[in-house]
Amino acid sequence: TAIPRRRAVPALPQGVTAEAFEAAMADLRTLLGAEHVEVVDQALRDGWYMEHPNTHDMMTILDDEEFVASAVVYPGSTEDVQTVVRWANRHLVPIFPISMGRNLGYGGAAPRVRGSVVVDLGRRMRQILDISAEDFTCLVEPGVSFYALHEAIQARGLGDALWVDVPDLGGGSVIGNTVDRGVGYTPYGDHWATHAGLEVVLPTGEVVRTGMGALPGNNTWQAFPYGFGPFSDGIFSQSNFGIVTKMGMTLMPNPGGHESFLYTFQREEDLAQLIEIIRPLRIRNILENVAQLRHVTQSVAVRGQPRSAYYAPVDGVVPDDLVHAEAAKTPTGDHTWAYYGTTYGPAEVRALKLAAVDAAFRRIPGCRKIDTAAFPADEYFWSRDRIASGTPDLHELRWCQWVPNGSHIAFSPVSPIRGHDAAALYALAKRRHAEHGIDFFPAFCVGLREMHLIVEIVFDRTSAAKKAAALACLRDMVDDAAALGYGEYRTHLALMDQVAGTYSWNDGALMKMHEVLKDALDPNGILAPGRCGIWPRRYRGRGWEM
Ligand code: FAD
CATH class of the missing domain: 1.10.45.10 (Vanillyl-alcohol Oxidase; Chain A, domain 4)
Structure with missing residues (x-):
């Protein structure tokens, strides 16, 4: 839904007078062309994931006016980005780069400092500069989405050879997601680990290429990320040290077949034993992909019905027995945990790995392997199957409809793949959700030696009380987790100081x-x-x- 917001004048950056701002904008229009500069003086409109605003966080957790841009500028080249950076230094105006601005749950397109000028790289810088079927690599600009890269690979007839690892939603930018250290769900799910080579405009306007990109005439930029000397790429992820204008990415070879599978586990307390079983299988690469272990409440929510379809009260948590009763009516059946995994390779190779997984998982009483063959085409399982085989999707958006004006914000701590850690994080998050009267959506995304627990809080962004409860719950969980030695892998703009402080x-x-x-x-x-x-x-x- 599009919700017009109250708004009269542009949100000027603090310390910049209206006259100085106007003069700076006039200068910017001269430098880049008036058609590439927009002052934000209209009512803010929220839109939805595919038609998202680039002026603010459409899922705001704070006051509507907090994370808001004063203007948006659209550079068309690396040189334009240099021009914008030098302009910002002359006028002392804060700028905030986005690739596409679909960072929903972490701040969307919004700047951290109110009144910053958003540098929207994605609108005009959207070239796929290279796709190499020999090296299994690509080189992209910020406006290249996972969908666009996937489509280009198909269009070039390379779909049988090359796979792109995609996050749950494919509309985001390959660069934006990767510099924020986002995750996908094939064996190449750790996006930062699979990138190779950056071109970066520094805050004073110089351009650098990292790794082999620093060697003129090289042909190894996307094949060997390190080059010579200090490996500087890390300082350009989750930071404010530069604007990435090009990035290399490694692509996964088509493994010659894949097969997704679904196991369910009945009891909440199965979590610790299950994680203990998963760890050695994952580290040995028997469980090959970044799989998801999802909780039953999210299994019900991802069906796309609002919680009001199941439970009339607007406040409080939907009772457990009701959630389980609803899950029992679905093709997956009742469960507390659902493990969505995928195995790769030719059928005989898959069979060996699937047998090992089956024997291990069945050590847990009540474990069920779900027969997915007859699942309807729009069952969530097939979305996981597409994503785990490199096909972008949007199905995951459905749980955002759990409440009216559904917005979400994530608590995302990391830990080793250990039963004790999973149980500790689960317990603290569950307790805080109960205290704040919030439905609990935990999902464990299991990497190679660590797991991200992603707990999504879904809230009605038009309700001040619901926003306050969501934020208080998050702040409590961040502190509780830090007291136990856990930290977040990524966070929303509103929590960055708190998380950095841990x-x-x-x-x-x-x-x-x-x-x-x-x-x-x-x-x-x-x-x-x-x-x-x-x-x-x-x-x-x-x-x-x-
Ligand atoms: P942007 O919004 O463009 O960038 C993210 C941030 O990185 C920006 O705010 C900016 O600070 C910085 N940045 C961007 N570009 C540059 C640049 N060129 N130079 C310097 N800094 C830059 N995320 C996942 O990782 N995995 C998931 O599975 C996943 N599932 C989701 C499911 C749902 C239902 C929703 C709503 C969101 C999900 N997300 C997930 C979060 C988010 O949608 C994606 O991470 C998305 O890819 C981020 O948006 P973007 O790619 O447009 O990045």
Whole structure:
């Protein structure tokens, strides 16, 4: 639904007068062309995932006016990005780069500092610069979505050879998702680990290429990420040290067949034993992909019906017995945990791995292997199957409809793949959800030696009370987790300071190093101030943290 918001004037960056802002905009129009600069002086409209706004967080957890841009600029080339950065330094206007701005659950397209100028790279910089069927690599610009890359591979007749790893929703940018260290669900699910080579515009306007890209005339940029000397790519992910204008990505060879499977487990307390079983299988690559272990409440919610279809009260948690009764009516049947996995390779290779998984999982009493062959075409299982075989999808959006004006925000801690850790994180999140009266949607995404617990809080963004409860619940979970030694892998704009503060070993030594880097690379503090808790000198200690 499109919800017009209250709004009168552009949200000016703090410390910039209306006259100075107008002069800066006039300068920017001259530099880039008036048609590539938009001042945000209209009512904000929220849209939906595929038609999302680039001016604000359409799933806002705070006041509507908090994470809002003053203007949006559309560079068409790396040189244009350099021009915008130099302009920002001259006028001391904060800028915030997005690739496509579909970072929903983590802030969408919004800048951390109200009134920043959003640099929307994706609208005009959308070239696929290379797809190599020899090296299984590609080179893309920020506006290339997972859908676009997948389609280009099909269009070039390479679909039988090359797979793209995709997140649950395929509309995002390959670069945007990867620099925020997003995840997908084939064996190439750790996107940052599978990227190779960056081109970056620094906050003062110089351009660098990392790894082999620094060697003129090289043909190895996408094949060997490190080059020579310090490996600098890391400082350009989850940071505000540069604007990525090109990125290389490795592509997965078609493994010669795949087969998705679904197991269910009945009891909540099966979690710890199941995770213990999963770990050795995952590390040995018998369980090959970033699979998902999902909770029954989300299994019901992803069917797309609002919770009001099952339970009339607007407040409080939907009772467990009701959720289980609804799950029992679905093709998957009643369960507490559902494990969606995929195995790869020719049939005889798959059979060996599937037998090993089956024997291991059946050690848990009540474990069921679900016969998915007769599942209807729009059953969620098939969406997992598509995603695990590199085909972009949108089915996952359906649980956002759980409440009216459904928005979501995630609690995303990481831990080793251990039963004890899974149980501890599950217990703390469940307790806080119950306290705040919020339905509980936990899912474990199991990487190679760690797992991301993704707990999505779905809330009605028009309700101040629901937003406050969601935020309070999140803040409590972040603190509880940190007290037990767990940290988030990624977070929403509103929680970046808090999460960064939990990484405090040795008197905050890591953040102190980030601040040294920030001040050296961005002396005027114009690039995405506050992103991931990193504030430039001009902002530090002046009350910006939240
Ligand atoms: P953007 O919004 O463009 O970028 C993300 C952030 O990275 C930006 O805010 C910016 O700070 C920074 N950035 C972007 N581009 C650049 C650049 N060129 N230079 C410097 N900094 C930059 N995410 C997952 O990872 N996996 C999932 O499975 C997943 N499932 C989801 C399911 C649902 C229902 C929803 C609603 C969201 C899900 N997401 C998931 C979150 C999100 O939709 C994706 O991560 C999405 O790819 C991020 O949006 P984007 O690609 O448009 O990135």
